[in-house]
Amino acid sequence: MQGSARHIAVFGAGYIGLVTAACFASLGHHVTVRDIQPERIRLLQAGDVPIYEPGLGELLADNKELLTYTLDAGEAVRDAQIAYICVDTPPTASGDADLSRVWSVIESLRQAPHLAAVVVKSTVPVGTGARIRTALDQAGLHHVGYASNPEFTAEGRAVTDFFHPDRIVIGTDEAATARLLTALHNGIDGPVQAMDVASAEMVKLASNALLATKITFINEIATVCEATGADVTRVADAVGLDHRLGRHFLNAGLGYGGSCFPKDSRALRAMASNSGYSFQLLNAVIEVNDLQPRRAVQRLKTELGTLRDKRIALLGMTFKAGTDDMREAPSTVLASRLLAEGAALTCWDPMARPADTQPWNQAERRSTVTAALTDADAAIVVTEWPQLHDTEWAEARPLMRTPVLFDGRNLLDPEAMADAGYTLLSVGRATARPPR
Ligand code: UDX
Numbered sequence: 001m002q003g004s005a006r007h008i009a010v011f012g013a014g015y016i017g018l019v020t021a022a023c024f025a026s027l028g029h030h031v032t033v034r035d036i037q038p039e040r041i042r043l044l045q046a047g048d049v050p051i052y053e054p055g056l057g058e059l060l061a062d063n064k065e066l067l068t069y070t071l072d073a074g075e076a077v078r079d080a081q082i083a084y085i086c087v088d089t090p091p092t093a094s095g096d097a098d099l100s101r102v103w104s105v106i107e108s109l110r111q112a113p114h115l116a117a118v119v120v121k122s123t124v125p126v127g128t129g130a131r132i133r134t135a136l137d138q139a140g141l142h143h144v145g146y147a148s149n150p151e152f153t154a155e156g157r158a159v160t161d162f163f164h165p166d167r168i169v170i171g172t173d174e175a176a177t178a179r180l181l182t183a184l185h186n187g188i189d190g191p192v193q194a195m196d197v198a199s200a201e202m203v204k205l206a207s208n209a210l211l212a213t214k215i216t217f218i219n220e221i222a223t224v225c226e227a228t229g230a231d232v233t234r235v236a237d238a239v240g241l242d243h244r245l246g247r248h249f250l251n252a253g254l255g256y257g258g259s260c261f262p263k264d265s266r267a268l269r270a271m272a273s274n275s276g277y278s279f280q281l282l283n284a285v286i287e288v289n290d291l292q293p294r295r296a297v298q299r300l301k302t303e304l305g306t307l308r309d310k311r312i313a314l315l316g317m318t319f320k321a322g323t324d325d326m327r328e329a330p331s332t333v334l335a336s337r338l339l340a341e342g343a344a345l346t347c348w349d350p351m352a353r354p355a356d357t358q359p360w361n362q363a364e365r366r367s368t369v370t371a372a373l374t375d376a377d378a379a380i381v382v383t384e385w386p387q388l389h390d391t392e393w394a395e396a397r398p399l400m401r402t403p404v405l406f407d408g409r410n411l412l413d414p415e416a417m418a419d420a421g422y423t424l425l426s427v428g429r430a431t432a433r434p435p436r
Contacts, residue, residue: 005029007080008032009032010034012086014051016158023162025060032075032079034070034073034075047061054322055160056159073105077112078111081115082119083109083119085119085120085121085122086121087102096271097125102124106135106139117180119181120146121150125267128201147200148170148172149181150169150201152166152204155323155325156320157322164188165188165190167192169203171200172200205267209264209268212256212265213281214250218250218428219292220288222427223428231428231429231430233428252410253292254292255290262286262289262328269282296406303431307342309344311375315388316331318352318383326352326355331352331383334382344364348369348371369391369396375400378404379405380405380406384409393416393420394421407425
């Protein structure tokens with residue numbers, strides 16, 4: 001690898017930036033990571049990993065000689081041949097993506113004497129690459145190539161996804177940049193899809209919107225199942241056997257969350273709206289997803305009569321298992337709604353680090369599932385943590401004030417739970433009740 005080892009600058013030490021940096025370093029490249037948060041850089045320099053992502057800590061430690069961390073953009077680009085932009089692009093009040101962090105990186109590239117290409121991994125509206133190309137040209141950086149290389153990694157499996165992606169999308173309008181980036185991905189087990197910049201930008205938004213639509217579709221089917229007596233898990237299993245449809249992303253639940261689907265679906269909708277087009281399918285997807293956790297609270301309220309002064313345990317807080325990420329987690333909507341109904345909250349999660357603000361500062365955190373169930377009038381399975389599979393539910397039942405569970409992940413077996421003495425509500429399956 002030494003012969004083709006490159007100097008890479010990675011802007012943004014979040015999930016995507018750190019995984020990109022660690023994986024390229026493990027392929028033998030020199031990587032300088034730049035972030036604007038002093039605490040984050042201090043931790044990384046001290047050998048700590050500021051986020052949880054399986055395999056990331058090991059990769060950073062094993063390749064520490066090839067990795068440098070800095071707050072200084074000039075230092076990051078001093079030797080860089082390729083600059084990766086992995087900064088966040090949060091939505092503004094109008095729903096557009098805030099690209100200010102992207103632009104400040106572009107500004108710093110004037111100080112990069114060896115730069116051959118700048119690559120955007122951050123999710124951006126279609127057309128951003130063309131604007132960046134113009135800005136580079138105006139700054140006299142005609143010789144610096146531009147590419148869009150969207151990431152499709154899912155949290156919790158980002159390192160595996162980097163080395164074994166379904167596809168590597170390289171969007172550039174320049175042949176030399178396409179060659180440079182295709183060579184950079186040598187050794188990564190996935191087909192390269194080369195295309196123009198605008199199409200690459202759209203692939204990311206379209207992929208996430210379609211996955212979000214698939215989840216929403218099955219959540220809608222689940223609601224119809226509840227009304228008609230069908231079982232959504234059986235339906236999804238059989239529907240998913242059709243190879244044209246596939247079983248992935250057909251798990252009904254409390255709605256999608258996380259750092260990508262909610263943000264990207266709203267960004268695509270805003271992008272369409274800005275050109276005068278109402279993306280009606282996406283409007284419906286977003287609305288149904290917003291309703292999903294609210295429906296769960298409503299069903300629990302119907303079951304318990306009232307939620308006022310009831311203690312409800314939230315089992316899981318992160319938006320999915322295998323991550324510490326709480327961004328757009330359905331648990332936060334559930335917690336706020338339950339508090340608004342006058343309930344008291346207990347919560348458990350093995351990894352979550354929620355902000356000490358409403359609603360989490362009003363929830364009592366407990367360290368085990370059984371501790372969280374103690375004295376609860378009902379519990380909601382929010383995240384599909386393996387600990388919930390492993391819980392001795394029959395033994396835990398007497399700890400609860402009333403043994404009512406809402407399985408927001410369809411994780412538990414209704415018959416076994418009913419035999420263990422629980423009333424089990426779930427999403428798109430009949431409510432199971434203990435035998436009389
Ligand atoms: C997603 C995409 O998978 C990834 O390609 C993109 O780059 C970023 O967004 P991530 O947000 O890490 O990744 O999580 P993912 O595993 O895709 O789940 C997203 C959300 O959908 C979670 O809240 C999950 O619980 C939910 N989900 C997923 C369902 O409710 N049902 C399903 O069948 C699948």
